[in-house]
Amino acid sequence: MKTPSVVAVVAAVLAMGLHLWPGTGKGIRGRTVPPATWAVPAPVQIPAAPAFVREELLEPGPGVASVHVASLAEFAPGRLAACWYGGSKEGARDVGIYLTVRDGAPGSHWSPPTAVVFAQTAERELQRYVKKVGNPLLFSDGQGQLQLLFVSIAAGGWSGSSLNLRRSPDAGKTWSPSRRLVLSPFYNVSELVKNAPIPVEGGGWCVPIYHEMIGKFPELLWLGVPDALTTAVRSRPFGGRTAFQPALVPLGARRALLLCRTAGDRTELFGSRTEDGGVHWSSPALVGLPNSGSGIAAIRMSDGRILLAFNDTQSGRDNLRLAVSADEGVTWRRAATVASEPGADYSSPYLLQTRDGRFHLVFTWKRLAIRHVEFNTAWLDASMKEGTP
Amino acid sequence: MTGLWLLQGLMGLGLFLVIQAVRQGGRLPGRSSAISWVLLGGCLLVPRIPVGGLSLAQWVAGFSPGCSIPLLAVAAHAAIRALGGPPLFRPQELQSLWILGVVLGVVLYPASLGWGTWDPYAEGWGRSWIFLVLGVVAAVFLLLGVRSGYVLLAAILAWRLGALESTNYWDYLVDPQFFLIALICLAMGAFARARANPAAAAGSEAKKPLNAVG
Numbered sequence: 001m002k003t004p005s006v007v008a009v010v011a012a013v014l015a016m017g018l019h020l021w022p023g024t025g026k027g028i029r030g031r032t033v034p035p036a037t038w039a040v041p042a043p044v045q046i047p048a049a050p051a052f053v054r055e056e057l058l059e060p061g062p063g064v065a066s067v068h069v070a071s072l073a074e075f076a077p078g079r080l081a082a083c084w085y086g087g088s089k090e091g092a093r094d095v096g097i098y099l100t101v102r103d104g105a106p107g108s109h110w111s112p113p114t115a116v117v118f119a120q121t122a123e124r125e126l127q128r129y130v131k132k133v134g135n136p137l138l139f140s141d142g143q144g145q146l147q148l149l150f151v152s153i154a155a156g157g158w159s160g161s162s163l164n165l166r167r168s169p170d171a172g173k174t175w176s177p178s179r180r181l182v183l184s185p186f187y188n189v190s191e192l193v194k195n196a197p198i199p200v201e202g203g204g205w206c207v208p209i210y211h212e213m214i215g216k217f218p219e220l221l222w223l224g225v226p227d228a229l230t231t232a233v234r235s236r237p238f239g240g241r242t243a244f245q246p247a248l249v250p251l252g253a254r255r256a257l258l259l260c261r262t263a264g265d266r267t268e269l270f271g272s273r274t275e276d277g278g279v280h281w282s283s284p285a286l287v288g289l290p291n292s293g294s295g296i297a298a299i300r301m302s303d304g305r306i307l308l309a310f311n312d313t314q315s316g317r318d319n320l321r322l323a324v325s326a327d328e329g330v331t332w333r334r335a336a337t338v339a340s341e342p343g344a345d346y347s348s349p350y351l352l353q354t355r356d357g358r359f360h361l362v363f364t365w366k367r368l369a370i371r372h373v374e375f376n377t378a379w380l381d382a383s384m385k386e387g388t389p
Numbered sequence: 390m391t392g393l394w395l396l397q398g399l400m401g402l403g404l405f406l407v408i409q410a411v412r413q414g415g416r417l418p419g420r421s422s423a424i425s426w427v428l429l430g431g432c433l434l435v436p437r438i439p440v441g442g443l444s445l446a447q448w449v450a451g452f453s454p455g456c457s458i459p460l461l462a463v464a465a466h467a468a469i470r471a472l473g474g475p476p477l478f479r480p481q482e483l484q485s486l487w488i489l490g491v492v493l494g495v496v497l498y499p500a501s502l503g504w505g506t507w508d509p510y511a512e513g514w515g516r517s518w519i520f521l522v523l524g525v526v527a528a529v530f531l532l533l534g535v536r537s538g539y540v541l542l543a544a545i546l547a548w549r550l551g552a553l554e555s556t557n558y559w560d561y562l563v564d565p566q567f568f569l570i571a572l573i574c575l576a577m578g579a580f581a582r583a584r585a586n587p588a589a590a591a592g593s594e595a596k597k598p599l600n601a602v603g
Binding site: 130186213214 | 555
C-alpha cells in the first residue's frame with residue numbers, strides 16, 4: 001500500500017470516528033428520534049363547574065382584508081397569545097403574520113394585533129428571496145417564551161413552502177431572527193405546519209407537519225429534543241397520497257394517534273397509531289367521521305378523552321363541530337356545533353386546553369376574522385347530551 | 390446564512406466555466422492566461438452584487454437546493470481544467486462521482502416526494518448505516534487510489550463542521566443539481582460510447598483498470 005493511501009485511510013477512519021464519538025460536535029448525545037417519549041400528564045377529573053362558553057371575533061389587523069390559519073399558546077398561567085396570517089388576499093406579497101395577546105385577568109381583552117413577520121422581514125433574516133409567508137404555528141413552554149414556526153415560499157403555491165423558526169423570550173415583544181429548517185432533500189420545499197405540537201419528555205417538541213408536493217402525507221418534526229443528533233429532525237409516519245395535515249394526540253408515553261385530513265377521493269378522516277414512540281405507525285384507516293378535504297384540530301383533554309374540531313360535512317366548510325372520543329379515538333360522539341351557515345367558510349380550527357382546564361378554539365371565520373370560542377368541560381358535556389350521537 | 394459562501398463560490402465557478410467555454414470554443418484543457426485569472430476573480434465577485442436589497446447569490450438561494458460537496462468538487466475540477474491546470478479527477482473517477490450522484494438521487498428523491506413509507510433522508514440525521522456504508526466506500530476508493538474517495542471524506546468532514554445550512558448528511562453528498570448533471574453526463578457518456586463502438590461499448594470500459602486512464 002502506498003503511503004498516501006495509508007494517510008487517506010487513516011483520515012477516513014478519523015472522519016468516521018469524529019462522527020461516531022459521543023459528546024462531540026453539534027450536541028451529539030447518543031441516539032436519534034424517533035423513538036421518543038411524549039410528556040403526557042396523568043388524566044385528572046375536572047371539578048364540577050357551571051357550563052361556560054364565550055365567543056368573540058379577533059380583530060384581523062390594520063388594513064387586513066383576509067385572514068387564515070390561527071393558532072394559540074398559553075405563554076404564562078392564564079395568559080394567551082394568538083397568531084394568524086393576513087393581508088389583502090391569501091398568498092399576496094403583503095401578507096403578514098399577526099400576533100395578539102390576552103392578559104390572564106378576568107375581563108381582559110385581546111391586544112390590537114401587531115405584525116411580527118412579513119415576506120420582507122423573512123427575506124432579510126433568512127438572506128434569501130421570499131415571495132410570501134403563511135401558516136404560523138405558535139407554541140410555548142408556559143414560562144414566558146414563545147416559539148413561532150411559519151412557512152415561507154420563494155416560488156409557486158403552498159406546496160413550495162419551507163419551514164422557519166423564530167423565538168421570543170418576552171411573550172412576543174422581541175424576536176430572534178428567523179432560522180430556516182432544512183427538512184427535505186428536494187429543494188427543501190413542501191414542508192408545512194398547522195397543528196399543535198406535543199412536548200417531549202426531557203425537553204423539546206414533536207410537531208405534526210406535512211408534505212403536499214406530488215405525495216401528500218404527514219410528517220413529524222422533532223424540535224430541540226435533547227437526544228436528537230441535531231436540533232431539528234423529521235420522521236415520516238407514512239407516505240403516499242392518502243391523508244395529510246395531521247393532528248397528533250398522545251395517548252401515553254409511547255402511544256399516539258395521528259388524525260389526518262383526507263388527501264384522496266375518500267371524503268372521510270383518517271387515523272394512524274403508534275405504540276413505540278413514533279417509530280412504526282399503522283396504515284391510515286378511516287375514523288368514521290366525514291372530511292371534505294379541510295383541516296382539523298385534535299387534542300388530548302386533561303381527563304384523558306380526545307377533543308376534535310372538524311367540518312362535519314363531506315363537501316364545503318360551512319359548519320364547524322366538536323366531537324369527543326372516550327376510547328382513544330375508536331368511537332366518537334358529536335358535541336356542539338360552533339358555527340354553521342350555508343355557503344360560509346369556517347375552517348382551519350386550532351384547539352388548546354389551558355392550565356385552568358378551559359378549552360380555547362380559534363378558527364377562520366369567513367376568511368374575514370378569527371373567531372375565538374372559550375368553553376369548559378361542563379358546557380362540552382352538556383352539548384354532547386343535546387347533540388347527535 | 391450558513392453555506393451562502395459555498396453557493397457564491399459555485400455560482401462564480403459556473404459563470405466562469407460558461408464564459409471560458411464560449412471564449413475557448415469548448416476546448417479543454419483551457420489556456421492559462423492573465424485574462425483567465427482576472428475573469429475567474431471577477432466571476433467569483435458577481436454573486437455578491439446587490440440587486441434590490443439582496444445579493445445575486447441570495448436571490449438564487451431562494452430557489453436553489455444548496456450545493457453538495459461532490460458538485461463543488463466537480464466544479465472546481467472543471468474550473469482548474471479551464472485554466473489549463475491538471476485534472477483533479479481522472480475520467481473514471483469522474484464517472485464514479487456521476488454514478489454516486491445518480492444512485493443517491495434515485496434512492497433519495499422519489500422517497501422524499503412520498504413514494505413508499507421508507508424515508509432514507511431521515512437516516513442522514515442519525516448515527517445511521519449510511520455513514521458506515523459511505524465510510525467504507527471512501528476507504529475502498531482511497532485504498533485503490535481513486536480520488537473520489539477524498540470527495541466522500543470531504544463530505545463527512547463538511548457535515549461535521551456544519552459547512553452547509555442543512556444538518557442532514559445527505560445534503561452534503563447530493564443535491565438535485567448534481568443529480569441532474571450526473572444523469573446527463575452518464576447518459577452522454579453512454580451515448581458517445583455506443584456511437585463510437587456499438588458492439589463493445591459497455592464491456593471494454595468495465596474491464597479497463599482505473600490507473601490506465603489519465
